[in-house]
Amino acid sequence: MQTVFALVDCNNFYASCEKLFRPDLKHTPVVVLSNNDGCVVARSKEAKVLGLKMGVPMFQVKDEIRQHGIVCFSSNYVLYADLSNRVMTILEEEAPRVEVYSIDEAFMDLTGVDHVTDLLAFGKKVKAKVDQWTGITVGIGIAPTKTLAKLANHAAKKYPATGSVVDLMEPDRQKRLLSLVEVGDVWGVGRRTMAKLKARGIHTALDLANADAKAMRSEFSVVLERTIRELNGVSCLDLECVRPTKQQIICSRSFGHKVTEKQELREAIAKYTTRAAEKLRGEKRLCRVVSVFIRTSPHVKNEPFYSKTLSVELPNPTDDTRDLLEVTNVIFRRIWRAGYRYMKAGVMLADFYEHGVFQQDLFRVENNKVNSKALMAVVDHINQSGLGNIFFASQGVSPQWSMKREHLSPAYTTKWGELPKVF
DNA sequence: TCTGGGGTCCTAGGACCC
DNA sequence: TCTGGGGTCCTAGGACCC
Numbered sequence: 001m002q003t004v005f006a007l008v009d010c011n012n013f014y015a016s017c018e019k020l021f022r023p024d025l026k027h028t029p030v031v032v033l034s035n036n037d038g039c040v041v042a043r044s045k046e047a048k049v050l051g052l053k054m055g056v057p058m059f060q061v062k063d064e065i066r067q068h069g070i071v072c073f074s075s076n077y078v079l080y081a082d083l084s085n086r087v088m089t090i091l092e093e094e095a096p097r098v099e100v101y102s103i104d105e106a107f108m109d110l111t112g113v114d115h116v117t118d119l120l121a122f123g124k125k126v127k128a129k130v131d132q133w134t135g136i137t138v139g140i141g142i143a144p145t146k147t148l149a150k151l152a153n154h155a156a157k158k159y160p161a162t163g164s165v166v167d168l169m170e171p172d173r174q175k176r177l178l179s180l181v182e183v184g185d186v187w188g189v190g191r192r193t194m195a196k197l198k199a200r201g202i203h204t205a206l207d208l209a210n211a212d213a214k215a216m217r218s219e220f221s222v223v224l225e226r227t228i229r230e231l232n233g234v235s236c237l238d239l240e241c242v243r244p245t246k247q248q249i250i251c252s253r254s255f256g257h258k259v260t261e262k263q264e265l266r267e268a269i270a271k272y273t274t275r276a277a278e279k280l281r282g283e284k285r286l287c288r289v290v291s292v293f294i295r296t297s298p299h300v301k302n303e304p305f306y307s308k309t310l311s312v313e314l315p316n317p318t319d320d321t322r323d324l325l326e327v328t329n330v331i332f333r334r335i336w337r338a339g340y341r342y343m344k345a346g347v348m349l350a351d352f353y354e355h356g357v358f359q360q361d362l363f364r365v366e367n368n369k370v371n372s373k374a375l376m377a378v379v380d381h382i383n384q385s386g387l388g389n390i391f392f393a394s395q396g397v398s399p400q401w402s403m404k405r406e407h408l409s410p411a412y413t414t415k416w417g418e419l420p421k422v423f
Numbered sequence: 424t425c426t427g428g429g430g431t432c433c434t435a436g437g438a439c440c441c
Numbered sequence: 442t443c444t445g446g447g448g449t450c451c452t453a454g455g456a457c458c459c
Binding site: 428429430431432433434435436437438439440441 | 446447448449450451452453454455456457458459
């Protein structure tokens, strides 16, 4: 049977989430800022019309924002995650298999649906349901491969006449669309590859589809070969319905201001360690390799640049925050250099194990943290309840280095998490 | 003054082994 | 004087995605 994929993508997702609870901003241009209010990471359609670009640093567009009365929001991931879950739940009711690809995108398996109903009609129904139940508008692209479904979705957004749903099952329609799309807009073709392709006279998605897959594999990569096959309707990428377990956990942030004090940086590292450990326990894994990095800004001229990463392998895997804090603190002391203005730091965990499958180190005294599991469970429970927050002393009590979030919206849908603490 | 965060996959090259 | 070939594993870095 011919496979059928649908790609459902929420429009201007973060900006739409913010607008949902602010009907007064219905026609106002809105942007959402990255952590630290550093860059523009989402724009409402009104903001796009004004020519605001994705990813631009805030300080470069300050004037435009004031001039056009654009409303800014600091990113509020608790809110976006909650609305994302609502959308995904609806999609899961409509199809037997769904792959949640990112916070605002999902692939659906529609194989066989076309025996029962028209694919376009089905797509319109799903779109209407999401719209009615959540207030989020989506675009839907339907095609025999994931890469073509992405392209169909691209068209659904670009051409209003489509009603935001495009059925691209017909090879003739595929060809026509491919000829209209720039090669850089193909899923999997980034900036670098696009430049190389154009230098070889490949400008449109159709040019790429017509290229010799084998030859392109040796010249570029197996990834591009797969993309070419997918553009020709040969499905190479399956749905991944069960999220694969993470291979790596990263917790890093840029600072609200440059950090020069050792103690401040140490507290930041402790904070990221704690957060990374929480994520690790959320994955129900133990980790054995721990890395810490610190760096200064590469953008500042006339200032020495310093960037250092150091990894350590533990004798036994752990998920205990105390073990991890111990290690990251040791690493930090080894990579710390005085006299720099640090911009960013982070903690990475890797080499994961399931509980109970690791061969303990024969020559090491058994970990004496006998209450580890229970203690960590209590800490996580309290912190996730939204009713309080307990933390390790090494994080410090009044961090100077924390993020700038000057335009944060309230937690409309989740209880206490992000509300101002009034008690 | 101010430039996100978190992830995956692939490849090339070195070390090492037989 | 002669100095192979094939394989694995690991790591760093590139490229891409949202």
